[in-house]
Amino acid sequence: MDKSCIVNSKSETLDWTSNSRSRISNLQCRIRPILNSGVILLILIASSGYFRVSAQDVRSHTRPAPSTAVDEKQALDLTLTLSQASVRPVQSWVRTAGKIDKAGKILTGYVYPPDANLIKTGQRVRAFPLESKSSMYQARVTRFVPQGSRVMVDVTLASLGREGSSNYIMEIVVDRGEFLSVPNEAIIEEGDKRVVYLQHHPGMYVPQEVHTGVQGELYTQVLHGLNEGDQIVTFGSFFIDSEYKLKSGAQPAAGNDHQHHH
Amino acid sequence: MSRSTLFIAACTLAAIVGGAAATVALPAAEVKVADPTSVVMIVNRDSNDISFMDIKTKKIVGRTFLGNNVNPHMVMMSPDGRYVVTGGTRANKAYIIDARTLELVKIIPTDIAPEHLAFSPDGRWYYQGNPEGDSISVIDMLSLTKIKTIPGLKEPLNVTFLPDGSKAYVGNYGAHWVGVIDVRRHELLKKIQIAGVPGVAKLDPDRYLAELHGINIAAPTNDGKYLYAADGDLGVVGVIDPREDKVVKVIRVGPDPWRIYMSHDGKYAITPNNGDETISIIDLNSQKVAATLEAGPNMTGVNFAAGKAFVISSTSGFVYVYNMQTLKPAGRIKIGTNIQLETATTDTADQKIYLAESTTHSVVIIDAKTETFEKVGNVGLFPWGTHIMDSKDNYCH
Numbered sequence: 001m002d003k004s005c006i007v008n009s010k011s012e013t014l015d016w017t018s019n020s021r022s023r024i025s026n027l028q029c030r031i032r033p034i035l036n037s038g039v040i041l042l043i044l045i046a047s048s049g050y051f052r053v054s055a056q057d058v059r060s061h062t063r064p065a066p067s068t069a070v071d072e073k074q075a076l077d078l079t080l081t082l083s084q085a086s087v088r089p090v091q092s093w094v095r096t097a098g099k100i101d102k103a104g105k106i107l108t109g110y111v112y113p114p115d116a117n118l119i120k121t122g123q124r125v126r127a128f129p130l131e132s133k134s135s136m137y138q139a140r141v142t143r144f145v146p147q148g149s150r151v152m153v154d155v156t157l158a159s160l161g162r163e164g165s166s167n168y169i170m171e172i173v174v175d176r177g178e179f180l181s182v183p184n185e186a187i188i189e190e191g192d193k194r195v196v197y198l199q200h201h202p203g204m205y206v207p208q209e210v211h212t213g214v215q216g217e218l219y220t221q222v223l224h225g226l227n228e229g230d231q232i233v234t235f236g237s238f239f240i241d242s243e244y245k246l247k248s249g250a251q252p253a254a255g256n257d258h259q260h261h262h
Numbered sequence: 263m264s265r266s267t268l269f270i271a272a273c274t275l276a277a278i279v280g281g282a283a284a285t286v287a288l289p290a291a292e293v294k295v296a297d298p299t300s301v302v303m304i305v306n307r308d309s310n311d312i313s314f315m316d317i318k319t320k321k322i323v324g325r326t327f328l329g330n331n332v333n334p335h336m337v338m339m340s341p342d343g344r345y346v347v348t349g350g351t352r353a354n355k356a357y358i359i360d361a362r363t364l365e366l367v368k369i370i371p372t373d374i375a376p377e378h379l380a381f382s383p384d385g386r387w388y389y390q391g392n393p394e395g396d397s398i399s400v401i402d403m404l405s406l407t408k409i410k411t412i413p414g415l416k417e418p419l420n421v422t423f424l425p426d427g428s429k430a431y432v433g434n435y436g437a438h439w440v441g442v443i444d445v446r447r448h449e450l451l452k453k454i455q456i457a458g459v460p461g462v463a464k465l466d467p468d469r470y471l472a473e474l475h476g477i478n479i480a481a482p483t484n485d486g487k488y489l490y491a492a493d494g495d496l497g498v499v500g501v502i503d504p505r506e507d508k509v510v511k512v513i514r515v516g517p518d519p520w521r522i523y524m525s526h527d528g529k530y531a532i533t534p535n536n537g538d539e540t541i542s543i544i545d546l547n548s549q550k551v552a553a554t555l556e557a558g559p560n561m562t563g564v565n566f567a568a569g570k571a572f573v574i575s576s577t578s579g580f581v582y583v584y585n586m587q588t589l590k591p592a593g594r595i596k597i598g599t600n601i602q603l604e605t606a607t608t609d610t611a612d613q614k615i616y617l618a619e620s621t622t623h624s625v626v627i628i629d630a631k632t633e634t635f636e637k638v639g640n641v642g643l644f645p646w647g648t649h650i651m652d653s654k655d656n657y658c659h
Contacts, residue, residue: 058520058536058562058576059435059473061602062659064333064351064375064394198331201354201374208331227330 067204068197068244070236075203080236082199085182085226090216094118094172096153098127100161107139107155107168115174116151119144124173125155129165137161141172176214179221186234187212187220188241197240199231205240208232291363294324298343298361302607302616303649304625305337305348305658306642312337312348313642314364315616315625317609317650320638324364328357335377336658339651340403341385347401349376349390356390356399358406368406372399378658380421380430382445389430389443391418398432400448410448415441420479420521420657424486424504431480431489431502433521436473440480440491440500442507456493456500457512478521479657483546484528490544492519492533499533499542501549511549515542523564525571525586526612526654534561534573541573541582543589553589557582562659563605567612567630574617576603576659581617583633595633597626607648608655615655618645 070080098109107127111119125139143154155170187210188195198208210225226232233240294314295301301314301323310332313325328334332350339346339361346359349372356376358368373395380389381403388401398418400410417436423429423445432441438459442452456477475494480502482489489502492515499522501511517537522544524531530552531544539559545552558575565572570592573582579601583592597603597619606617608630615628623643628635647658 057475057518058560058659059475061560061562061576062335062377064377200352206352224330230331 067200067206068240069204070240070243071203074239075236078236078239080239081234082231083183083186083234084228085180085222085230085232086228087178087180088219090176090179090181090214090219090221092118092174092176092214093217094174096170096172098153098155098168098170100157100166100168104161104163105157106142107157107161107170109153109155109170110147111151111153111172113149116146116149118174119151119153119172123175126171126173127155127157127161127168128171129162130167130169131165132162133169135162137168139170176216176221179214180226180228181216181219181221182210182226182232183234184215184218184220186232186237188237195241196226197233197237197244198226199233205233205244207241207244291360291365293362294364295362298339299610299651301650302625303337303339303346304618304641305334305646305649306623307333307335307620307644307646309643310334310350311642312346312359313645315638315641320627322641325642326359326364326366328366329353329369332357334646336379336647337649338379338381338656339649340388341381341383343651345403347379347388347390349379349392351375351377354392356388356401356408370399370401370406370408372408373397373411378420380423382423382430383425383427387445387448389421391415391421391432393417393419393435396436398443412443412448412450414450416476417474419477422480422482422489424482426486429504429507431482431491431504433477433479433491435476435478435494437476438474438493438496440477440489440502452507454500454502454507454509456491456509457496457498459496475518481522481524481531483524484526488546490522490524490531490546492522494518494520497535497537499531499544513544513549513551515544515551516540516554520561520659523566523655523657526566527586530586530589532564532571532573534564536561541571541584543571543584555584555589555591558594562603563655563657565606565608565615565655567608567615570630572606572615572628572630574603574606579603581628593633595628595635597635598622604645605647605657605659606655607650607653607657609650610652610654612654616648616650618648620644620646 094115096109098107121141123141127137127139138158139155142156145152186196195207197205200206211223213221213223304313311325311327313322316323331352333352334348335351337348346361348357356370356372360367372390373392375394376390376392378391390399396415398412402409416434418432419435420433422431430443439453439455444451477491480489480491492499497517499513500509503510515533516535519533519535522531522533533542541557542551543553558578558580560577562576563574571584579598581595585592601621604618606615608615617626624637624639625641649656
């Protein structure tokens, strides 16, 4: 083996008295092991991303992640809408069917896993009679009885139910807590990743991977990836996503791969 | 004992007890770095924090988390050792950290995509370059507030100050001129064109249609008499006389010089030429190229230590070494395979180089004399650069 090609933590002592000689020496060092190891190694190296990294210039490596520009007309056409990542209540709405009692006041239904353990007395309920779904009746959970894996729920209406209606759809409002969250429509699912488009500055948007927690009816908890006050795209995010992918060749943006875990 | 004496004694006791209670109630923040020169600061792009490594023990003694999506770019200690500052490229903010407790004390909005920064020699002004905002944010380090934004620049990458602090010079990577700033008024005074820009017809169309490779930095000589500015597209170094702010000489170097780096002894300057993978060594006395030597691809930095120059070839995994007495190549150090080297700082003794290696989240410590190295891992995610207070090689890319 050529000693000038030995790779260790000590400096190699190449004879570089001639520029052309050293360039040839360099080239030999790079090519010889590849040739020796055959075509398979060449394919492996080519697919390893080495050549992709080498192709860029320094500033393209150091420049911030590309962003997608949306001008005012496009924003108007798209009804581009921004929302803030903020700490707000996140609710789940558990839906089930219920039958009203003879007095027309108490609905009884069953909730099954995984929602069964979310039910508590005092929770607000919206009840809709099947015969008139546009009529909404306010109610509250007044009793729940675990029965194996399911829970039997009694819901008491604030006023008498609809005359002639015995079956209702019940929507039990479960407060999951106050979390840093974003509207559900802001989140684009890409395989097992979730991405939102963050406003870098007015008219410019960058993709940001987020890790989510509780997914509520309207809002989804963001565990990390965003700060309170960040402006994110809700309506129009699919347009920006497709623009971004077209222009960037779907390369991941700088700093999107990892975020600080709290 | 009279009543008045008793009263005074009681008051004194109460004051002592009260004072003690107040001391207990307000515990002092823990001092994590007692001596600001004892640590290497590491800016971690993807974990969005600055980590502090003790130079002697090579242990991380503290970290300052800046916030999600901040992407800090460059870190620097203020000249008085009181604060550590960094610009968050994605957050469009500057972050000020207490250098002793490592607590984040202030977040200041800047213009778009802050990257490189500099302090005035007296430490009063922190100039934060915003390449996408084409501006510089001026931050007053006494009040820790932004007092002004200087517009009219073109992708400003690096700012340097004259030793007397009267003027600052801005390298515009998106142009072929150096901006001169009157530091007293924080205003752009003048644009110094480094060399004649060839007509469109003479330009390589590929190059012309691509991004500009202009001026990264106007680096002052040790005595402050001249500034040297390399222009990437033009392949030249312009020598600026700051007394008249005029180019007094243009030196041709290799193609696409990334920027210029000054040797610590004030004798030479080096441009890594990414166009043909060479370096040009300029003799600062004669203002001529003394040597052109082979190097590697995608060079991002040059450090000087133990009478040698260490040139970082970011994508090859090699650091190229040159003897600065003979001006000849002295070998190369293989740091790893399929890794990305970023930038480095040199300790104040000119003995060790601390090189950020982003792909394995580590800092490589190179012994300049023996050219051996060791790696310190888990410094943070995607370390981007390092900094030591008073080092002569504090730069970023």
